[in-house]
Amino acid sequence: MKLMKTVVAGFAALGLSAGAALAEWPEKPINVVVSFKAGGNADITARIAAETFSKELGVPVNVVNKPGGAHIPAVMSVKEAPADGYTIFQFAPPSFMVVPLTRAVPYSPMDDFVPLWAGAFATNALYVRADSPYTTFEEFLEGAKANKLTIGVNNLGAPPNLSAVQLASEFGLEFKTLALKTVPASIAGLVGGQVDVAVGQIATINAFEGEIRPLIILDNNRVPAMEKHLPGVRTVGEAFEGKQAGAWVRGGWAVKAGTPQEIIDKLVAASAAVGTDEFIAGLPAGIDWKFVQGPEAVGKELQVGIDLYSPILDGLGLLHK
Amino acid sequence: MLSQKTANLVFITAILIASAYFAWVAEGFVTSGLLASSGLPSKFFPQLMLALMALCAGRVGYLYLVRGHAGEPELANVFASATEARQGLSMLAVAVLCYAIWRNFGFAPMAVLLGPISLLVMGVRNLFIYITVLALTAFITAVFIYGLGIQLL
Amino acid sequence: MIDSAALISALGLLADPLTMLLLVVGIVLGLIIGILPGLGPPIAIALALPFTFYMDPVPSMVLLLGIYSAAIYGGSISAIAVGIPGTGAAIATVQDGHKMFKSGRGGEALGFSLTGSIIGGLFSAVCLALIAPLLADLAAKFGPREYLAISVFGLVVVVRVAGQSLSKGLLMGALGLFLTTWGLDELNGTERYTFGNYHFYEGLPLVPFLVGLFAVSEVLIGAERAAQRVDFDAASLKVKLPGLKTLVRMKDVIMRSSIIGTVIGIIPGEGAAVGAFFAYSEAKRRSKEPEKYGTGIPEGIVAPETANNATVGGALVPTLTLGVPGSPAAAVLLGALLIQGLTPGPKLFSEEPDLMYAIFIGLFLINILMLFIGLIAIRFAAQLIRVPTSVIVPTVLLLSFVGIYSVSNSFFNVGVLLGAGILGYVVRKLGYSIAPLSIGFVLGPILENALRQSLTIADGSVLEFFNTPIGLTIYAALALTILWGPLTARFKK
Numbered sequence: 001m002k003l004m005k006t007v008v009a010g011f012a013a014l015g016l017s018a019g020a021a022l023a024e025w026p027e028k029p030i031n032v033v034v035s036f037k038a039g040g041n042a043d044i045t046a047r048i049a050a051e052t053f054s055k056e057l058g059v060p061v062n063v064v065n066k067p068g069g070a071h072i073p074a075v076m077s078v079k080e081a082p083a084d085g086y087t088i089f090q091f092a093p094p095s096f097m098v099v100p101l102t103r104a105v106p107y108s109p110m111d112d113f114v115p116l117w118a119g120a121f122a123t124n125a126l127y128v129r130a131d132s133p134y135t136t137f138e139e140f141l142e143g144a145k146a147n148k149l150t151i152g153v154n155n156l157g158a159p160p161n162l163s164a165v166q167l168a169s170e171f172g173l174e175f176k177t178l179a180l181k182t183v184p185a186s187i188a189g190l191v192g193g194q195v196d197v198a199v200g201q202i203a204t205i206n207a208f209e210g211e212i213r214p215l216i217i218l219d220n221n222r223v224p225a226m227e228k229h230l231p232g233v234r235t236v237g238e239a240f241e242g243k244q245a246g247a248w249v250r251g252g253w254a255v256k257a258g259t260p261q262e263i264i265d266k267l268v269a270a271s272a273a274v275g276t277d278e279f280i281a282g283l284p285a286g287i288d289w290k291f292v293q294g295p296e297a298v299g300k301e302l303q304v305g306i307d308l309y310s311p312i313l314d315g316l317g318l319l320h321k
Numbered sequence: 322m323l324s325q326k327t328a329n330l331v332f333i334t335a336i337l338i339a340s341a342y343f344a345w346v347a348e349g350f351v352t353s354g355l356l357a358s359s360g361l362p363s364k365f366f367p368q369l370m371l372a373l374m375a376l377c378a379g380r381v382g383y384l385y386l387v388r389g390h391a392g393e394p395e396l397a398n399v400f401a402s403a404t405e406a407r408q409g410l411s412m413l414a415v416a417v418l419c420y421a422i423w424r425n426f427g428f429a430p431m432a433v434l435l436g437p438i439s440l441l442v443m444g445v446r447n448l449f450i451y452i453t454v455l456a457l458t459a460f461i462t463a464v465f466i467y468g469l470g471i472q473l474l
Numbered sequence: 475m476i477d478s479a480a481l482i483s484a485l486g487l488l489a490d491p492l493t494m495l496l497l498v499v500g501i502v503l504g505l506i507i508g509i510l511p512g513l514g515p516p517i518a519i520a521l522a523l524p525f526t527f528y529m530d531p532v533p534s535m536v537l538l539l540g541i542y543s544a545a546i547y548g549g550s551i552s553a554i555a556v557g558i559p560g561t562g563a564a565i566a567t568v569q570d571g572h573k574m575f576k577s578g579r580g581g582e583a584l585g586f587s588l589t590g591s592i593i594g595g596l597f598s599a600v601c602l603a604l605i606a607p608l609l610a611d612l613a614a615k616f617g618p619r620e621y622l623a624i625s626v627f628g629l630v631v632v633v634r635v636a637g638q639s640l641s642k643g644l645l646m647g648a649l650g651l652f653l654t655t656w657g658l659d660e661l662n663g664t665e666r667y668t669f670g671n672y673h674f675y676e677g678l679p680l681v682p683f684l685v686g687l688f689a690v691s692e693v694l695i696g697a698e699r700a701a702q703r704v705d706f707d708a709a710s711l712k713v714k715l716p717g718l719k720t721l722v723r724m725k726d727v728i729m730r731s732s733i734i735g736t737v738i739g740i741i742p743g744e745g746a747a748v749g750a751f752f753a754y755s756e757a758k759r760r761s762k763e764p765e766k767y768g769t770g771i772p773e774g775i776v777a778p779e780t781a782n783n784a785t786v787g788g789a790l791v792p793t794l795t796l797g798v799p800g801s802p803a804a805a806v807l808l809g810a811l812l813i814q815g816l817t818p819g820p821k822l823f824s825e826e827p828d829l830m831y832a833i834f835i836g837l838f839l840i841n842i843l844m845l846f847i848g849l850i851a852i853r854f855a856a857q858l859i860r861v862p863t864s865v866i867v868p869t870v871l872l873l874s875f876v877g878i879y880s881v882s883n884s885f886f887n888v889g890v891l892l893g894a895g896i897l898g899y900v901v902r903k904l905g906y907s908i909a910p911l912s913i914g915f916v917l918g919p920i921l922e923n924a925l926r927q928s929l930t931i932a933d934g935s936v937l938e939f940f941n942t943p944i945g946l947t948i949y950a951a952l953a954l955t956i957l958w959g960p961l962t963a964r965f966k967k
Binding site for chain 1: 516517519520523524527611613614615616617618657658660661662663672673674675676677679742743792796797798799802804805806807808809812813815817818819820821882883884886923927930931933
C-alpha cells in the first residue's frame with residue numbers, strides 16, 4: 001500500500017503546485033541530480049535516500065541521472081536552477097573534489113553549494129587474482145619492479161586511479177593503466193585476465209570472494225569498515241611506515257548556496273532518517289555508510305578531502321592553479 | 322526544384338571545408354599533466370575520421386562532376402515540387418521556433434502553438450485535424466506529467 | 475546439473491498471483507515506454523525501480539524484466555508504423571519495416587517483428603538458463619583488444635548497410651564516428667570540440683542524437699507530403715503472424731540472428747542496437763538477393779528484431795554472474811538486485827539458485843505473454859496508417875521533444891535532437907542513408923577507446939597487440955565473411 005500512497009502523494013503534490021500558492025515548502029516534487037549513470041552504487045544510494053526523504057517530506061523525490069562530461073554538466077544544472085530547495089545535488093569525489101582540483105570548472109563546491117549531509121564512504125584496496133603468483137604486498141612490489149604490470153582502475157582521475165598513481169610514485173613503480181569504466185568491471189577484468197592487478201574498494205571483496213585476493217589497503221588511517229570487509233589486511237602505512245596513501249570517497253547531498261535557511265533546516269532535519277541503524281541495515285552490502293549531518297560538519301569533511309588530495313595532485317603536476 | 326547534382330556538390334564542398342576546419346581545431350587540443358599517458362594522442366582519432374570523410378567526399382564529388390550521379394538510381398531533384406520544398410523547410414523553421422519558444426517562454430505556450438503552426442505551414446484547412454492535434458497534445462502532456470512524473474510545467 | 479529443489483521453489487515463487495500481475499503490468503508499461511521516442515529500456519526500468527523497494531526479489535525482477543523485454547520490442551512498433559525508432563534497438567528495423575508498412579503490408583510487417591522478437595527472446599532465455607556460467611567466462615575475457623576486434627567487425631557492418639553508393643555510405647559512417655569524439659576525451663580528459671561550452675563536455679548524447687536523426691528527419695520529410703494520402707488496402711490493417719512455412723523458410727536468418735543477438739548482449743557495453751545491426755548486415759550478406767534489403771522485405775525485419783530481443787538474455791549473463799552489466803538497461807537491473815540486498819557476482823548462482831531459476835523461467839514466461847499483449851498492441855498500431863500525415867507530424871515532433879527532455883530535464887539534449895534532425899533531413903534529401911551514420915555513432919566510443927587502450931597494453935609490441943585468442947577468432951571470422959563470396963565464386967569456376 002505504500003506504493004499507492006506514493007502515487008497519491010505525487011498526484012496531490014502536482015495538483016497543489018499547479019493550483020493555489022501554498023507557502024509551505026515543499027509543495028511540489030523534488031529532483032535529486034546524480035552525476036552517474038543509473039544502476040551504479042551512487043545511483044542506488046540516491047534512490048534509496050530519495051525514497052526515505054520522500055516519506056519524511058511528503059512529496060515525491062525523483063532521481064535525475066546526468067552522467068558524462070566529467071560531472072560538470074550535472075553540477076551546472078543544479079547551479080543554474082533556482083535556489084528554492086527543489087533541486088538537490090548528490091555530490092561525489094569527482095564532482096566536488098577531483099575535477100575542481102584538477103581543471104578549470106565554472107563552479108566552486110565550497111562557495112556555490114551548501115552541503116546537507118554525507119553518508120556513503122569507501123576506501124580502496126589493491127587486488128590480484130586468487131591464483132596470482134603474488135601472495136603478499138612485498139612479493140607484488142618485487143614483481144612490479146621487475147615487470148611493467150597492467151593495472152585496472154574504473155576511470156582515469158577517479159579515486160582508485162589516484163590511489164594507483166600515488167602507489168606508483170611512493171614505491172617507484174610503473175604501470176600500464178587500463179580504465180575499465182566501473183569498479184566491478186575492473187575486478188571482472190582482473191578475474192578474466194585483462195589486467196594483472198586492480199584497484200577496487202574494500203567492500204568489493206563481497207561479490208568476488210574466492211576469485212580475488214586483497215594485497216593491501218591503499219590508505220593510512222584504519223577505520224572499522226576495513227576490519228569488516230578485509231580482516232587482517234594491512235594498510236600501506238602499517239606495512240611501510242612513512243609511505244603515504246589515502247583516498248577520499250564520500251557521497252551526500254548539497255543544495256545551491258542562497259537557498260533559504262528554513263528550507264536548509266528542513267532538509268537537514270529530514271536527513272536524520274538516512275542516518276538511522278534501520279536505514280543503514282537496508283543498504284546493499286557493497287556500500288559503507290558514515291553519516292554526518294549539517295552544513296558545518298559536512299563542510300569539514302570536504303575540507304579533509306581537499307587537504308588530502310591537493311598535495312597529492314600537486315606532486316603529480318595535476319593540481320589546477 | 323534544386324538538382325541533386327548542384328545540391329550534392331554544395332554539400333560536398335561544405336563537408337570538405339568543415340573537415341579542414343575541424344582537423345585544424347584538433348591541432349589545438351591540450352592534454353594536461355600525467356593523464357596524457359602513452360598511446361595515441363587525443364587528436365589522432367578525430368583527424369583520422371576527418372581524413373576518411375574528406376576522402377569519401379572527394380570521391381562522391383568526383384562522381385557527381387563526371388557522371389552526374391553517385392551510383393544510386395535517385396531522383397534528379399532534391400524536392401519534387403515548390404510546395405514540397407516550402408512545406409518541408411517551413412516545418413524545419415517551426416521546429417526550431419518551437420524550441421526557442423520552449424526555452425524562453427516555457428512548455429505550455431510551445432505545446433499549444435506547435436500543433437496549429439505546423440498544420441498551418443502544411444496547408445491543412447480541416448478544422449477537425451486542428452482539434453485532433455490539440456487533443457493529442459493535451460493527452461501527451463498529461464501522460465508525461467501524471468503518468469511518468471516529469472515536471473514539464 | 476539442474477537443481478530440482480530450487481526449480482520447484484522457483485516455480486512456487488512465480489505462481490503468486492501478484493507476481494503474475496506484475497509480469498503483465500511490466501510488459502504493458504515497457505511496451506508503452508518503448509513505443510515513445512527517446513524513452514528507452516534503461517529509463518523505463520529506472521522509473522519503476524522505486525516501486526521494487528517494497529517488493530520481494532522475485533516479483534521485482536519479474537516486473538523489471540517484463541519492462542526490459544517489452545521496451546526493446548515496443549521500439550519496433552513505432553519504427554514500423556511511423557518510421558521512427560522508439561528505442562535505439564529499433565534503428566535497424568526502420569529501413570525495411572517502415573517501407574513494408576507504407577507499401578500496404580503493415581499488418582504483416584508488425585507480425586514479423588513480433589514473431590522475431592519472441593523467438594529471439596526465448597532463445598536467449600534458454601541460453602541464459604543452460605550455459606550462463608560458461609558464457610560468463612567469455613564476458614570476463616573481453617578487454618580492449620577483444621572490443622577492438624568487435625568494433626572492426628562493426629566497421630564492416632557500416633560498409634554493408636552503406637546502401638548502393640559505397641562512398642556515400644562510408645562518408646556517413648565516418649561522420650558518425652567523428653561526431654562521437656566531441657566532448658571530454660574519456661581517457662585523458664582533453665577537451666575536444668567543446669567550443670568553450672560546458673554542455674559539450676559530455677559530447678553529443680547518444681539517444682537524443684539517434685532520435686533526432688530518425689524521428690525529426692522523418693517528421694520533416696512527412697511535412698513535405700502532408701496533404702497526400704497514403705494508399706493502402708483494407709487487408710493491410712489486419713495483423714498477420716507469419717505461418718510455420720514462412721518461419722521454416724527463414725530458419726537460417728532466425729537462428730543466426732538469435733545467436734548474434736545473444737553473443738552481442740553478453741559482451742558488456744554492446745547493446746541491442748549493435749546486435750540488431752550486426753544481425754541485419756549478416757542476413758543481408760548471406761542472402762541470395764542482398765539488393766532487396768532496404769526495400770521492405772520480411773527478412774529485413776525479422777533479423778534485427780530477433781537479435782535485439784536476444785540481447786536481453788545475453789545481457790543478463792555478465793550482469794548476474796559477474797556483476798558487470800551487459801547493457802545500460804541491465805545496469806539498472808543490477809541496481810535493483812543490489813537494492814534487494816543481493817550481490818550479483820560469481821557466487822549468486824550457488825547462493826540464490828531459486829531466484830536464478832525464477833529469473834530464467836520468468837524471462838521465458840514474459841516472452842510467451844508478450845506475444846499476446848503484443849498482438850493487441852499491434853492491432854492498434856496497424857490502424858495508424860489511417861491517421862493523416864498532417865496529424866502525425868506535429869504529434870511525433872512534440873513526443874520527441876518531451877521524450878528527450880524528460881530523460882534528464884535538459885534543453886541541451888533537445889537542442890542535439892533538433893540539430894541531429896536537421897542533419898538527418900539534409901543528408902536524406904541528398905540521397906544518403908542514415909543507417910551507416912547511426913551505426914558509426916553507436917560504435918565510435920568503443921572503437922576509439924579499444925584502439926587506444928589496446929596500444930597501451932601492447933606497449934609497442936605487435937605480438938602483444940594480437941595476443942588475444944578471442945580477438946583473433948573474430949578477425950578470422952571477419953576475413954572469412956569478406957573472402958567467402960570471392961572464394962566460392964572462384965571455386966565454382
